[in-house]
Amino acid sequence: MSIKHNLSNMPTFAVIADMHGNLPALEAVLADLAVVKPDAIYFAGDFVNRGPESGAVVERAMALGLPAISGNHDTWLAMLARGERIPENWGDLWWQPQRLALGELTPEMLAWIEALPATMRIELPETAPVLLVHGSPRHAREGMGRMFSDEQAAEMLRIVEERTIIGAHIHYPWERHVNGTHVVVIGAVGCPFNGDINAQYGLFTWDGEEWRFEHRSVPYDHEPLYAAWRNSGYLDDGCLSAELMLLEHHTARTHYVPFWDWCLENDLPLTRESYERFAAERG
């Protein structure tokens, strides 16, 4: 009799990431996890920014006390809080969401963020170890996804001993085997870019040989999220960057970074006038 394919008693864990200040999405995932009951739950970073409730999300995560790593948005806001790498036009309306998010983070929350490791090794009994990262094993801002080149994959394999790597950051699920290494990227809880507005996360089950990835997509009522957007002050004074972030929540597509990149390429300011040109060019 083989028990290898009986998954009911096999070890499981969940990875949740990219909450991005979206508390209703985090609550939806936590409610789903209360039913799924994995053996362990890990946070893979990006608690803050892009959504209207960064402070509330960090507060909830701190209270849960789950193992966690940081994302690029977490370390970025912590850096701004230390007064480092402040953009030269920091007073502009464009940076209103970041100024408000920073205002929500208490010294205790910032200390918690600062203490998060960049990567973590997951070791559950009688299973293969897993390397948990936010972006890639090299950098929190380097995503492993459609744009991940063979060269990047080769470099990654050179510095990683685990045969399973789990990341986040790109906000859509992605899975690939690279020369015997299993690479999985989970979907985003709070700000997905795969056209699915549900709260998403990764569930992993040990099948005796490798970790099987299940992409989970949890529907939730978005009205409290949109109410938080309206009440947070992020959108005040016609703040374009906040409008783009809200548009990302409405569409589950990326808008903010493509516009930013386009302005850099064309040497244009991050203004509504530029956005009208960008939108017209994009069709």
Ligand SMILES: [Mn+2]
């Ligand atoms: Mn993110």
